[in-house]
Amino acid sequence: MQITFWGVRGSYPVPGAATVRYGGQTSCVEVRSASGESLIVDAGTGMRALGNKLAGEAQGRPGHYHVLLSHVHWDHIQGLPFFSPAYIPGTQISVYALLTAADELNQVIGGITRAEFFPQPLASVPANFDFHQVEPGVEFTIGAFTISPIALNHPFGSVGYRIDGDDASWAYVSDTAPFDQVLHKQHFLSGPEPLSTTDQTSLVAMRAALVERLRGCDTVVYDTHFLPEEYAKFPHYGHSTPDQALDICVEANVRRLVLYHHAPSHTDDQMDSIAASYLAKGALRGVEVLTSFEGMSIPIGSAPSFDEPTRPGTGVHDVPQVPK
Numbered sequence: 026m027q028i029t030f031w032g033v034r035g036s037y038p039v040p041g042a043a044t045v046r047y048g049g050q051t052s053c054v055e056v057r058s059a060s061g062e063s064l065i066v067d068a069g070t071g072m073r074a075l076g077n078k079l080a081g082e083a084q085g086r087p088g089h090y091h092v093l094l095s096h097v098h099w100d101h102i103q104g105l106p107f108f109s110p111a112y113i114p115g116t117q118i119s120v121y122a123l124l125t126a127a128d129e130l131n132q133v134i135g136g137i138t139r140a141e142f143f144p145q146p147l148a149s150v151p152a153n154f155d156f157h158q159v160e161p162g163v164e165f166t167i168g169a170f171t172i173s174p175i176a177l178n179h180p181f182g183s184v185g186y187r188i189d190g191d192d193a194s195w196a197y198v199s200d201t202a203p204f205d206q207v208l209h210k211q212h213f214l215s216g217p218e219p220l221s222t223t224d225q226t227s228l229v230a231m232r233a234a235l236v237e238r239l240r241g242c243d244t245v246v247y248d249t250h251f252l253p254e255e256y257a258k259f260p261h262y263g264h265s266t267p268d269q270a271l272d273i274c275v276e277a278n279v280r281r282l283v284l285y286h287h288a289p290s291h292t293d294d295q296m297d298s299i300a301a302s303y304l305a306k307g308a309l310r311g312v313e314v315l316t317s318f319e320g321m322s323i324p325i326g327s328a329p330s331f332d333e334p335t336r337p338g339t340g341v342h343d344v345p346q347v348p349k
């Protein structure tokens with residue numbers, strides 16, 4: 026397998042001079058098997074350029090695309106209406122997410138193309154959409170991939186995905202808070218709330234289940250939105266730090282951690298310093314820590330035919346090639 030990052034930001038897109046090298050688009054990762062099958066994980070604004078690439082490959086022919094959503098916050102769905110293959114008649118787009126019912130997911134995704142927000146309603150887009158509810162702990166397969174959803178700690182819920190294929194495994198863990206100070210539920214938190222004994226038990230169980238599902242993964246892509254000093258101010262926002270991600274990866278015996286869902290306020294220079302600092306911290310604990318940037322492709326497991334990752338600002342992967 027190979028994974029490619031099309032959007033690495035959290036919250037909202039931040040194109041501009043300070044984010045040229047790491048990129049300003051929001052969450053979207055593509056995974057491709059050695060046989061060429063692919064999945065899309067999250068549909069932030071990075072999905073637009075990915076869609077252009079896939080539409081170029083399709084050369085006008087309809088395809089079947091599978092989109093796994095962690096949750097439906099803006100930075101994970103905003104690219105969907107701008108996904109070019111959706112405008113090729115006969116195309117099928119299967120969307121998977123954690124919601125109480127597939128019908129509700131239909132309404133949420135349909136909602137972002139309401140007339141107030143977008144000129145064309147979902148129902149009249151040429152592609153057909155189908156919606157699937159996922160459940161933490163209940164595995165399913167899509168072609169060459171086995172997918173295992175994992176419950177995460179985020180306002181109104183979110184799921185990570187462990188994805189196995191080509192005799193290798195990786196996981197996408199975004200968005201999530203750590204599992205100590207705050208338990209996110211189905212209501213807005215204006216600050217940390219006192220934890221009941223039941224809450225504490227739930228957090229311990231959620232963390233243990235996450236570690237268990239990540240065990241032995243080659244690569245884990247993790248929500249590391251905050252630096253520790255930022256997290257201290259906003260522990261109830263539902264995001265983690267690289268240190269918290271590293272602790273989980275060490276416990277789960279993960280080979281490589283990829284920092285992801287970067288805070289929109291972090292400039293390229295700050296990202297360089299975060300990347301260098303956590304590469305060194307990870308090395309001390311036996312985990313390779315990479316910092317994702319837009320256009321980065323990395324092989325999962327042993328896949329010598331795939332390109333090695335390049336550094337931001339230095340390689341052909343910096344800017345995804347978008348057909349004109």
Ligand SMILES: [Zn+2]
Nearest residue numbers: 035036100200
């Ligand atoms: Zn997010």
Ligand SMILES: [Zn+2]
Nearest residue numbers: 096098179200
């Ligand atoms: Zn979120």
